[in-house]
Amino acid sequence: MYIYDDYDHQILRERVAQFRDQTARFLAGELKPEEFLPLRLQNGLYIQRLAPMLRINVPYGMINSTQLRRLAHIARHYDKGYCHVTTRQNIQFNWPDLTEVPDILAELAEVQMHGTQSSGNCVRNTTSDQFAGVAEDEIIDPRPYCEIIRQWSTFHPEFAFLPRKFKIAVTGSEQDRAAVQVHDIGLQLVLNDAGEVGFKVYVGGGLGRTPVIGVAIREFLPEEDLLSYLEAILRIYNLYGRRDNKFKARIKILVRAMTPEVFAQEVEAEWQHLKGGYSKLTRAEIERAKSFFTQPPYEILDVPAAQAQLDTLAAEQPAFGKWLQRNVRGHKIPGYAAVTLSLKRTGVAPGDITDTQLEIIANLADEFSFSEARTTHEQNIVLADVKKTDLFALWQKAKQAGFATPNIGTITDIIACPGGDFCSLANAKSIPIAEAIQRQFDDLDYVYDLGDIDLNISGCMNACGHHHIGHIGILGVDKKGEEFYQVQLGGSAGNDTSLGEVLGPSFSAEDMPSVIQKLVDVYVENRTREELFIDTYRRIGATPFKERVYAKVH
Amino acid sequence: MPKFIKDGAVIENTWTLLAKPEGDAAAVAVPVGQVIVPLSVWLAQKAQLQLRQDVGVWLDSDETAAQLGEDATSLPLIAVNFPVFTDGRAFSTARLLRERYGFKGELRAIGNFIRDQLCYLRRCGVNAFAFAREDINLEQAIKSLGDFTEYYQSSVDQPLPLFRRRA
Numbered sequence: 001m002y003i004y005d006d007y008d009h010q011i012l013r014e015r016v017a018q019f020r021d022q023t024a025r026f027l028a029g030e031l032k033p034e035e036f037l038p039l040r041l042q043n044g045l046y047i048q049r050l051a052p053m054l055r056i057n058v059p060y061g062m063i064n065s066t067q068l069r070r071l072a073h074i075a076r077h078y079d080k081g082y083c084h085v086t087t088r089q090n091i092q093f094n095w096p097d098l099t100e101v102p103d104i105l106a107e108l109a110e111v112q113m114h115g116t117q118s119s120g121n122c123v124r125n126t127t128s129d130q131f132a133g134v135a136e137d138e139i140i141d142p143r144p145y146c147e148i149i150r151q152w153s154t155f156h157p158e159f160a161f162l163p164r165k166f167k168i169a170v171t172g173s174e175q176d177r178a179a180v181q182v183h184d185i186g187l188q189l190v191l192n193d194a195g196e197v198g199f200k201v202y203v204g205g206g207l208g209r210t211p212v213i214g215v216a217i218r219e220f221l222p223e224e225d226l227l228s229y230l231e232a233i234l235r236i237y238n239l240y241g242r243r244d245n246k247f248k249a250r251i252k253i254l255v256r257a258m259t260p261e262v263f264a265q266e267v268e269a270e271w272q273h274l275k276g277g278y279s280k281l282t283r284a285e286i287e288r289a290k291s292f293f294t295q296p297p298y299e300i301l302d303v304p305a306a307q308a309q310l311d312t313l314a315a316e317q318p319a320f321g322k323w324l325q326r327n328v329r330g331h332k333i334p335g336y337a338a339v340t341l342s343l344k345r346t347g348v349a350p351g352d353i354t355d356t357q358l359e360i361i362a363n364l365a366d367e368f369s370f371s372e373a374r375t376t377h378e379q380n381i382v383l384a385d386v387k388k389t390d391l392f393a394l395w396q397k398a399k400q401a402g403f404a405t406p407n408i409g410t411i412t413d414i415i416a417c418p419g420g421d422f423c424s425l426a427n428a429k430s431i432p433i434a435e436a437i438q439r440q441f442d443d444l445d446y447v448y449d450l451g452d453i454d455l456n457i458s459g460c461m462n463a464c465g466h467h468h469i470g471h472i473g474i475l476g477v478d479k480k481g482e483e484f485y486q487v488q489l490g491g492s493a494g495n496d497t498s499l500g501e502v503l504g505p506s507f508s509a510e511d512m513p514s515v516i517q518k519l520v521d522v523y524v525e526n527r528t529r530e531e532l533f534i535d536t537y538r539r540i541g542a543t544p545f546k547e548r549v550y551a552k553v554h
Numbered sequence: 555m556p557k558f559i560k561d562g563a564v565i566e567n568t569w570t571l572l573a574k575p576e577g578d579a580a581a582v583a584v585p586v587g588q589v590i591v592p593l594s595v596w597l598a599q600k601a602q603l604q605l606r607q608d609v610g611v612w613l614d615s616d617e618t619a620a621q622l623g624e625d626a627t628s629l630p631l632i633a634v635n636f637p638v639f640t641d642g643r644a645f646s647t648a649r650l651l652r653e654r655y656g657f658k659g660e661l662r663a664i665g666n667f668i669r670d671q672l673c674y675l676r677r678c679g680v681n682a683f684a685f686a687r688e689d690i691n692l693e694q695a696i697k698s699l700g701d702f703t704e705y706y707q708s709s710v711d712q713p714l715p716l717f718r719r720r721a
Contacts, residue, residue: 005720007704007716007720010703010704011702011704011705011706014701014702014703014704015702018670018701018702022670031670035639035668035670038640039670121640121642148717151706151707151716151717152706152707152715154706155674155702155705155706156706156707157645157673157674157675157677157678157705157707157709158642158645158646158649158674158678158709159642159645160642160645160671160674161639161640161641161642161645161671162642227707227715235646238642238643238645238646239618239643239646239647243641243643273654277708277713278708278713278714278715278718279707279708279715281717282717282718284717285717285718288717288720
């Protein structure tokens with residue numbers, strides 16, 4: 001993991017002092033609310049429906065046990081004893097007191113954390129693959145480049161008042177787990193024919209009210225040109241992105257208006273001025289960034305013996321076997337595994353986590369995974385470096401703490417935004433819908449038989465719940481003051497990114513579990529042996545699903 | 555005479571700001587004395603105005619450094635306008651004027667920017683700050699110029715990014 005040096009600490013301390021002064025001036029009436037607004041947003045502070053909300057960055061999802069314990073302390077001392085893992089790998093507190101936010105930020109700064117640029121019209125936290133560094137299909141570890149981008153984008157003087165928010169994601173694996181094609185900039189690490197490292201650059205993707213899949217504007221950007229090229233894209237966007245209408249201000253609208261070809265030419269022309277400048281990465285800097293993401297001291301393990309032991313335990317305890325199947329995945333080091341702790345237990349809002357649970361995860365990370373954990377954009381927690389011989393012990397402890405729900409990747413591993421229960425933008429609630437669907441699908445064997453299904457819920461068209469890229473996507477809509485839910489099918493994140501299509505008229509909240517059940521029934525009745533839900537949908541199309549869901553009741 | 559901030563000090567403003575003309579920019583009478591003219595007036599009357607040493611140009615947020623282009627090198631003063639403080643185009647324009655068009659004179663922010671943008675503006679090459687609002691405590695505002703004393707990325711005030719300076 002990246003470790004701050006004196007420079008990083010100094011810069012962050014200066015930020016905390018700046019915001020402390022800004023908050024004091026706001027409270028004294030010297031700073032108008034509309035002036036304080038972007039300043040507090042760029043420190044992570046929203047004003048929500050019921051209270052302020054403070055969003056803390058977890059840079060590209062990496063967090064250590066010290067930081068987890070500090071988050072637990074903040075949840076307990078400044079909030080109501082819990083927080084929320086977001087769909088962009090960040091952490092949100094829902095009930096902080098505005099006057100205490102500078103103190104919270106100061107406490108976080110001590111453990112190298114912050115809310116810097118976690119909201120507002122600026123470059124946001126860079127997101128990545130939760131299995132970075134350990135995935136078997138990884139080509140290049142994206143995290144050093146994420147950290148280089150984090151530093152470059154942090155307090156960038158030119159890009160703090162962009163037309164709109166700006167999100168960058170980086171992936172380094174064959175299978176894209178960072179959804180790079182639905183980001184303002186998506187970076188895919190690649191090797192060229194000469195074996196050199198570079199990026200395929202996507203631009204103009206995004207969800208929200210106008211979902212768009214990004215277009216590749218450059219097939220190979222040499223790694224040392226990363227920052228100058230990003231600077232060129234951001235400058236073109238800052239100068240020419242629309243500012244007259246906030247709903248048309250994202251870069252995707254600019255790319256579409258200019259056409260991707262012209263946009264790419266503009267970026268290229270700008271980049272010619274910048275590429276030879278001081279922002280060009282040095283070999284030393286790339287190596288320095290990489291030095292923080294070296295392999296932990298893995299042990300040489302007796303792999304066949306460990307596997308045999310697991311097989312025996314799984315046979316004796318089917319629940320453990322289920323968990324191994326769903327929540328544990330392979331690791332590039334033989335004898336190790338990556339474990340996903342599920343934050344999707346029925347009855348708990350997806351992604352919510354208590355102070356005590358944060359401390360338990362910190363303990364589990366210390367005991368089993370080199371004191372590190374990762375947040376995922378599916379709103380779970382990953383312990384990435386667990387010895388196979390430790391899996392049974394970890395499972396027992398995770399089960400006791402409520403993290404061992406063996407549902408990763410299934411229909412009950414629902415991605416959901418906080419929705420109308422918290423968010424002032426929402427048209428409808430998300431959390432009760434998620435819970436009702438989880439209750440509908442409470443038979444685990446049945447859920448396993450259904451296989452991987454991404455079900456994503458957003459409480460409004462801002463799409464924080466990524467409903468466009470769920471195999472089943474649910475969007476909360478407001479109809480004359482009543483909450484209704486629109487269903488979309490066929491969305492997908494990853495290499496085969498696709499956007500879901502609206503099935504038809506929306507449904508009431510109480511109808512939703514049975515609607516989802518009918519969709520699943522159509523899949524089960526039509527699937528071939530190998531097909532997942534998304535495959536069947538792509539083969540048979542929307543019509544059979546529509547017919548079932550909208551069939552007249554006689 | 556109204557005061558403003560230049561190079562970290564509060565001083566008197568001796569320049570007059572000429573508003574954008576409603577009609578023909580070529581027909582606008584440019585007063586004598588130190589005057590900052592809109593880009594349109596500059597472009598329309600460049601032949602005459604270039605002969606004077608006391609004419610600066612201001613760019614609105616939808617006008618670019620490229621429109622001024624090479625003229626920047628010979629001007630004593632260029633101003634970048636903030637119609638609203640959240641319109642951040644001036645940050646890019648300022649950098650381009652300094653870094654691409656070689657502007658060495660006074661680069662002045664005008665309009666509705668706020669005190670909390672001073673540090674970033676300074677980093678983008680702006681060295682003078684004339685707030686539209688007259689109730690700003692300039693002595694207090696100067697403090698915001700130094701909100702940060704260390705930076706990660708390359709900019710006008712410190713072209714070397716931190717990674718090239720890290721011990």
